Amino acid sequence: PFTAGELAKGAFENGCEAYGWDILSRLSKMILEDDGKIFFLYHPTTREPQGRGPSGWGAAAILSAVDQGLAGIQDEEKLYRKLRFAPRWAVTPFKEGRYLTGYELSKKMVDVRYVFTEKGFRYNLRSPAEEVTAHLLVPAGKTPAKLLVDGRETAFSLGDVFGSKYVDVKVRPAGGVVDFEVLYEGNRSADGTTLR
Numbered sequence: 019p020f021t022a023g024e025l026a027k028g029a030f031e032n033g034c035e036a037y038g039w040d041i042l043s044r045l046s047k048m049i050l051e052d053d054g055k056i057f058f059l060y061h062p063t064t065r066e067p068q069g070r071g072p073s074g075w076g077a078a079a080i081l082s083a084v085d086q087g088l089a090g091i092q093d094e095e096k097l098y099r100k101l102r103f104a105p106r107w108a109v110t111p112f113k114e115g116r117y118l119t120g121y122e123l124s125k126k127m128v129d130v131r132y133v134f135t136e137k138g139f140r141y142n143l144r145s146p147a148e149e150v151t152a153h154l155l156v157p158a159g160k161t162p163a164k165l166l167v168d169g170r171e172t173a174f175s176l177g178d179v180f181g182s183k184y185v186d187v188k189v190r191p192a193g194g195v196v197d198f199e200v201l202y203e204g205n206r207s208a209d210g211t212t213l214r
Contacts, residue, residue: 019045019056020071023079030087033180035109035155038087045080056080089117089130090153097126098146104153104184105141107132138162138201149190152198156183161203168197 022041029038048065049056058071086092090104098120107115113134120127129144134157143150156162162185165174177184185200 019060019076020058020079023076023081023083026080026083027087030083030090030106031179033182035106035182038083038106039109042080042083042088085119089119091117091119091128091130094151097121097124098128100149100151101128101145101147102151102153103130103141103143104155105130105132106155108134108139108155108157138199140197140199143191143196143198144194145191146194147191149188150196151188152186153177154185154198154200156185156200158182162200163203164201166197166199166201168192169199 022045026038026041026045029035029041052065055067056077057067058076059068060066061068088106088110090102090106092102092104094100094102105117115132117130117132118127126146127144128147131142133140139154139157141154160183162174162176162183165172165185165187167187167189172187172189174185174187177186185198187198189196
């Protein structure tokens with residue numbers, strides 16, 4: 019799990035997002051098939067726990083891969099004042115969901131809701147961030163045509179990470195809340211209908 023978590027996080031960051039999701043999916047299945055516990059090392063063929071090293075390290079690596087890699091919540095300063103938001107939910111089978119993470123003692127939280135449709139996708143981000151650098155993975159085979167930030171059309175750059183396309187934009191959220199909505203090419207209606 020320690021190695022798998024780090025490998026998944028690296029895959030998410032380097033254009034192999036589907037592989038990162040595959041690693042987390044296989045880990046989840048393995049853990050659920052056993053007793054629900056995560057150990058540091060397993061035997062490569064029998065999958066028996068080896069007991070070497072602290073099991074918390076393996077769990078921490080997996081949680082980091084989910085939090086920073088899949089959900090894309092990366093604190094770039096402290097207490098989420100500057101946030102890199104790089105979610106990769108587009109490679110999962112989930113079309114809508116919610117992800118919540120944060121620092122328990124400081125009560126600083128990040129709350130994300132998302133939805134994917136045939137027209138595009140949307141993220142609603144609530145956080146204490148004064149600045150958000152968004153790096154939004156576009157589903158394979160789709161081309162982004164328009165970005166709306168809080169309902170207003172906003173210029174963006176299209177990033178490429180080894181073939182994976184990302185909508186890149188930097189924003190300053192008002193009141194800790196920001197909506198990102200990406201509409202695909204060929205899916206804009208004449209009346210400007212969005213995913214609301």
